[in-house]
Amino acid sequence: MTVTLEPTSNGHRSAEPPLDHDFHNAWGTIYSNNAFISDSRARQMWEEYTVNPGRVEQQYHVLLSEYTDRFKSFFNGYWPITFHSHVSDVLIPTTVASLILNTASTCPLVVEDPALSPLLKDDPEPEKVREFVRNLLGWNDVHIKTPKLAIVDGIYGCAYGPLAHSSDEWEYRIIGSGPESFYVRRSDFVTEDTLLNKLVEAKKEGCVAVICDLVNASDGSVFPPEYFRLLRKCCDKARICLLVDEAMTAIRCGAPLVHQRPEYFEYGGTQPDMIAFGKGMGISGIAINFNGLMMRHLAFHKEDLIRQSIRFWRSMVTRPIATPVLIEALGILNVAAAEDWPARSEQIGKAFREFITRHAKNDQSPGEEIVRGLGAFIAVPREINKRFNVMAAFRRRSAWARWIPKLNSSAAVDTEAIERYLIGSDARHLRHVMTGEANQLGTKPLWCWICGIDAMTEDWCRTCFLGHCGTEECAKGFNTHKCL
Ligand SMILES: [Zn+2]
Numbered sequence: 001m002t003v004t005l006e007p008t009s010n011g012h013r014s015a016e017p018p019l020d021h022d023f024h025n026a027w028g029t030i031y032s033n034n035a036f037i038s039d040s041r042a043r044q045m046w047e048e049y050t051v052n053p054g055r056v057e058q059q060y061h062v063l064l065s066e067y068t069d070r071f072k073s074f075f076n077g078y079w080p081i082t083f084h085s086h087v088s089d090v091l092i093p094t095t096v097a098s099l100i101l102n103t104a105s106t107c108p109l110v111v112e113d114p115a116l117s118p119l120l121k122d123d124p125e126p127e128k129v130r131e132f133v134r135n136l137l138g139w140n141d142v143h144i145k146t147p148k149l150a151i152v153d154g155i156y157g158c159a160y161g162p163l164a165h166s167s168d169e170w171e172y173r174i175i176g177s178g179p180e181s182f183y184v185r186r187s188d189f190v191t192e193d194t195l196l197n198k199l200v201e202a203k204k205e206g207c208v209a210v211i212c213d214l215v216n217a218s219d220g221s222v223f224p225p226e227y228f229r230l231l232r233k234c235c236d237k238a239r240i241c242l243l244v245d246e247a248m249t250a251i252r253c254g255a256p257l258v259h260q261r262p263e264y265f266e267y268g269g270t271q272p273d274m275i276a277f278g279k280g281m282g283i284s285g286i287a288i289n290f291n292g293l294m295m296r297h298l299a300f301h302k303e304d305l306i307r308q309s310i311r312f313w314r315s316m317v318t319r320p321i322a323t324p325v326l327i328e329a330l331g332i333l334n335v336a337a338a339e340d341w342p343a344r345s346e347q348i349g350k351a352f353r354e355f356i357t358r359h360a361k362n363d364q365s366p367g368e369e370i371v372r373g374l375g376a377f378i379a380v381p382r383e384i385n386k387r388f389n390v391m392a393a394f395r396r397r398s399a400w401a402r403w404i405p406k407l408n409s410s411a412a413v414d415t416e417a418i419e420r421y422l423i424g425s426d427a428r429h430l431r432h433v434m435t436g437e438a439n440q441l442g443t444k445p446l447w448c449w450i451c452g453i454d455a456m457t458e459d460w461c462r463t464c465f466l467g468h469c470g471t472e473e474c475a476k477g478f479n480t481h482k483c484l
């Protein structure tokens with residue numbers, strides 16, 4: 001494959017370079033720089049919104065159902081329900097508990113039963129519904145009044161709230177608040193009985209869901225498929241909901257959702273109940289799989305009852321997502337489907353892994369891993385990362401740098417092209433063009449080359465298009481970089 005850097009007719013470089021060296025991408029919140037304009041539906045709505053916002057607002061519910069349907073079909077049966085601006089607002093025990101209660105209270109077993117349904121009775125008996133739902137979920141006062149989440153070791157968690165108690169970073173731990181999570185350790189996976197007992201105990205202590213992620217957000221290590229199988233099995237037996245945090249892994253890890261990769265999905269039985277989504281999707285939230293291991297007991301056998309349950313939840317807020325955000329999120333999803341980003345992310349991951357291995361194998365001590373992660377979520381040891389002069393995303397205490405490349409770069413699927421644009425014959429020219437553009441716009445490289453937070457100083461390399469955040473330590477590290 002040949003990729004050339006074509007100048008456009010007005011003499012500027014093309015809007016999108018074949019491959020740039022920003023693998024930070026705002027902590028993975030950017031799948032593509034141009035998704036939006038590649039989707040005619042979203043572009044048309046956006047253009048209309050700038051001219052006549054009232055007319056687009058009138059179509060709000062049409063757009064929201066279109067997004068819901070598109071999401072559900074792209075992610076194979078996960079219905080998006082709650083929307084939040086950041087994923088830290090999603091994994092809050094009370095939010096998860098209320099969502100489960102809403103779903104159970106509006107399930108067919110309730111709304112189709114003349115003795116129970118508030119919709120079918122003139123004198124609704126909320127106490128009866130409450131009692132029924134508690135029995136159905138196996139919940140008592142503890143789950144309602146002081147709900148907790150059970151988290152599987154190594155989960156990223158949140159920047160604030162209850163999950164921050166368990167963060168690797170002390171800066172987050174000192175602001176953790178709310179009930180401590182229930183911890184499921186790797187050692188609990190030793191036998192089925194051990195794990196099951198642990199989950200039974202979790203439920204007794206008020207846990208409303210177990211949360212796990214399959215690729216560690218800090219160092220890229222992968223959750224063993226046999227552990228995931230055991231976890232599903234035991235959640236099913238303990239009758240506790242399972243939620244997979246897919247904020248970083250959706251679309252990017254070789255399948256619409258990372259847990260739908262063949263090694264995790266297997267025969268397709270007992271699947272998770274919920275996912276948390278966010279980052280590149282343009283909006284965060286929780287999506288429910290009504291065939292999930294716990295949700296299937298709620299017997300949602302008709303789509304219109306699912307839609308009704310979702311409507312009840314969303315009607316609590318006037319606008320579940322702001323209109324411009326909704327249009328953008330729809331555009332992202334449409335392009336992800338049209339360009340098959342899940343398959344592409346697998347190709348990108350393969351090409352990058354080949355490239356990294358080819359260049360770093362001599363640096364590696366015996367038995368040491370040089371690349372982790374799945375698909376286009378790639379983790380490289382900090383030391384090895386340095387030799388590539390790229391911008392990576394770091395967790396502060398982690399020895400690993402994360403490469404979260406854009407999914408639309410034309411060259412990213414070709415290991416030779418990656419080499420050429422990143423460190424080979426075209427690298428200097430590409431960065432020279434970026435420097436020229438930054439000078440014109442009065443900007444600079446966005447991310448500190450050493451620690452990954454915002455680059456702040458005017459002390460940046462015009463040859464490599466790399467900068468730093470201005471702390472003494474990062475400045476020192478930055479000044480040792482070897483120019484391209
Ligand atoms: Zn820094």
Ligand SMILES: [Zn+2]
Pocket residue numbers: 461462463464465481482483484
């Ligand atoms: Zn340099």
